[in-house]
Amino acid sequence: xxxxxxSPQNLTAQEGEFITINCSYxxxxxxxxxxxxxxxxxxxxxxxxxxGKKKHGRLIATINxxxxxxxxxxxxxxxxxxxxxxxxxxxxxxxxxLIFGKGTKLSVKP
Amino acid sequence: DAGITQSPRHKVTExxxxxxxxxxQTENHRxxxxxxxxxxxxxxxxxxxxxxxxxxxxxxxxGYSVSRSKTEDFLLTLESATSSQTSVYFCAISNLWDSGNxxxxxxGSWLTVV
Numbered sequence: 001x002x003x004x005x006x007s008p009q010n011l012t013a014q015e016g017e018f019i020t021i022n023c024s025y026x027x028x029x030x031x032x033x034x035x036x037x038x039x040x041x042x043x044x045x046x047x048x049x050x051x052g053k054k055k056h057g058r059l060i061a062t063i064n065x066x067x068x069x070x071x072x073x074x075x076x077x078x079x080x081x082x083x084x085x086x087x088x089x090x091x092x093x094x095x096x097x098l099i100f101g102k103g104t105k106l107s108v109k110p
Numbered sequence: 111d112a113g114i115t116q117s118p119r120h121k122v123t124e125x126x127x128x129x130x131x132x133x134x135q136t137e138n139h140r141x142x143x144x145x146x147x148x149x150x151x152x153x154x155x156x157x158x159x160x161x162x163x164x165x166x167x168x169x170x171x172x173g174y175s176v177s178r179s180k181t182e183d184f185l186l187t188l189e190s191a192t193s194s195q196t197s198v199y200f201c202a203i204s205n206l207w208d209s210g211n212x213x214x215x216x217x218g219s220w221l222t223v224v
Contacts, residue, residue, distance in 0.1 A: 004152065033213065041198060043215040086152070088213075097143070097168070098213065100152030 004089050006101035013108050019074040021104045023087035030092035032070045034061050037084040037103070046072070046085075077108045113137055116201050116216040123223055129188040131219050133201030135181075139214075141204045142184040143168075144176065146197040147218075153200065159184055191223045 003026045034046040047054050047061040054061050063070040084105050088098040113136030123129050145153040155168030157176040165176050175187045201216040
């Protein structure tokens with residue numbers, strides 16, 4: 001069964017800290033997505049990557065295909081980064097379906 | 111922001127009543143999905159559509175039906191709502207690319223079945 005595991009489940013940080021959220025998947029994928037869900041529910045796509053590393057502002061996403069592992073890093077964290085971060089694996093089915101992790105709830109304290 | 115709207119955004123209904131949630135897109139994306147989100151679970155696929163009148167079941171399709179008569183609209187129907195269908199429902203759209211798909215989500219519909 002294709003699965004996606006995230007860690008940690010919950011994370012509390014002080015403003016300014018460097019944050020890492022991890023995601024592992026069970027078999028080969030065509031792409032890995034990182035999503036952000038704010039209180040109130042809206043889900044926004046942050047990154048889609050199939051190899052290497054992508055950066056957008058203070059957010060960095062990396063993927064190691066051999067180890068079946070991806071990380072999302074937040075540099076100089078801020079309270080507005082508080083949200084649930086979700087990784088999702090695209091196993092390449094023709095329908096484009098994704099398998100989602102359960103999410104990491106991040107709280108950044110001022 | 112991708113043009114996706116869900117309606118209604120919030121609904122309380124009684125057990126046994128039919129409920130229809132609507133997803134409307136202005137992006138002309140081929141693929142549309144309905145997910146449900148529950149505590150302790152990741153987003154789970156209910157049904158998806160890969161074109162007008164082309165739909166298929168997802169992981170948790172029991173008790174749900176869908177229809178897509180136009181590219182822009184994807185309807186999710188609970189024929190006879192049960193308390194286990196209390197959840198947050200998200201519509202999503204995507205177009206597939208060789209390297210994967212970029213996916214966009216609606217704002218969610220909160221459904222409570224009492």
